[in-house]
Amino acid sequence: MLSAQERAHIAQVWDLIAGHEASFGAELLLRLFTVYPSTKVYFRHLGDQPDEVQLLSHGQRMLQAVGVAVQYMDNLHAVLSPLADLHAQVLRVDPTNFPLVIQCFQVVLASHLQGEYTVEMQAAWDKFLTGVAVVLTEKYR
Amino acid sequence: SLSASESFPMSQLFVKVDEVGAEALGRLLVVYPWTQRFFEHFGDLSSADAVLGNAKVKAHGKKVLDSFSNGVQHLDDLKGTFAELSELHCDKLHVDPENFRLLGNVLVIVLARHFGKEFTPELQAEFQKVVAGVASALAHRYH
Numbered sequence: 001m002l003s004a005q006e007r008a009h010i011a012q013v014w015d016l017i018a019g020h021e022a023s024f025g026a027e028l029l030l031r032l033f034t035v036y037p038s039t040k041v042y043f044r045h046l047g048d049q050p051d052e053v054q055l056l057s058h059g060q061r062m063l064q065a066v067g068v069a070v071q072y073m074d075n076l077h078a079v080l081s082p083l084a085d086l087h088a089q090v091l092r093v094d095p096t097n098f099p100l101v102i103q104c105f106q107v108v109l110a111s112h113l114q115g116e117y118t119v120e121m122q123a124a125w126d127k128f129l130t131g132v133a134v135v136l137t138e139k140y141r
Numbered sequence: 142s143l144s145a146s147e148s149f150p151m152s153q154l155f156v157k158v159d160e161v162g163a164e165a166l167g168r169l170l171v172v173y174p175w176t177q178r179f180f181e182h183f184g185d186l187s188s189a190d191a192v193l194g195n196a197k198v199k200a201h202g203k204k205v206l207d208s209f210s211n212g213v214q215h216l217d218d219l220k221g222t223f224a225e226l227s228e229l230h231c232d233k234l235h236v237d238p239e240n241f242r243l244l245g246n247v248l249v250i251v252l253a254r255h256f257g258k259e260f261t262p263e264l265q266a267e268f269q270k271v272v273a274g275v276a277s278a279l280a281h282r283y284h
Contacts, residue, residue, distance in 0.1 A: 021244060027262075030262050031262045031265055034262035034265070034266050035262065035265050035266040035269050036269075071232045101251075103246050103249070103269075104265075106246075106250045106253075107249060107250055107253040107260070107265055110250045110253040110254040111249070111253040111254070111256070111257050111258065111260045112257070113254075114254050114255070114257050115254075117254050118189075118190050119167065119168050119192075119193060120171075120189055121170065122168060122171075122172055122250065123171055123172040123189075126172050
């Protein structure tokens with residue numbers, strides 16, 4: 001459960017990302033593929049060396065989904081249900097990969113927000129993204 | 142394995158930023174509050190401000206980072222370098238090795254915070270490899 005302060009921190013950080021979903025998403029994916037190359041096995045449709053256009057396109061889609069999760073953070077089960085189905089039936093991303101995405105997400109936030117990235121924001125986003133990951137893998141079995 | 146070139150930027154960045162260790166340990170204790178179980182004797186950890194301002198947290202964070210930096214000078218033999226510390230963390234401190242991985246990740250985030258755009262994906266990759274290597278070395282002597 002998210003406290004009122006945690007919700008505020010989550011929304012506050014999202015306000016800084018909103019409108020820039022594509023570039024944040026592209027950077028997230030680039031970091032993921034560079035730091036954790038094994039994650040590329042799940043993105044073969046992007047080709048061997050995903051170009052900027054592909055990263056921007058896919059990154060935007062991922063971050064837009066995060067934006068929806070932020071908007072409905074009190075009801076993640078309902079709002080992420082279609083994505084949970086997709087991950088369970090089609091994508092079947094091993095659950096151990098979600099912490100890797102979260103680590104890269106934190107690095108993106110920290111490197112962009114720098115002095116403004118308080119420990120409270122880091123804690124709230126870690127809790128929030130972990131909650132999203134739990135919902136996305138909930139229907140796996 | 143980790144090469145000499147991978148240690149170059151890392152040791153440089155450590156030198157550039159004071160208090161990275163204190164900040165990393167402080168953030169670990171706030172973001173993952175269960176890690177406070179090892180620091181109950183540190184006094185007031187009741188709020189984020191209390192943790193980050195806690196003198197013992199700061200001192201211990203610096204100690205951890207100094208040890209880390211030392212380890213970075215010996216990337217070719219992390220297991221040997223951290224053998225004694227590994228035994229200490231197992232036999233005396235009873236720290237779950239998962240905490241080394243968590244702290245390593247938080248350290249990377251703290252570095253990203255300080256270096257901003259300079260903290261490229263490639264640099265992140267190098268640092269993540271090193272923190273993973275150190276965590277693994279610290280777990281190596283557990284029995």
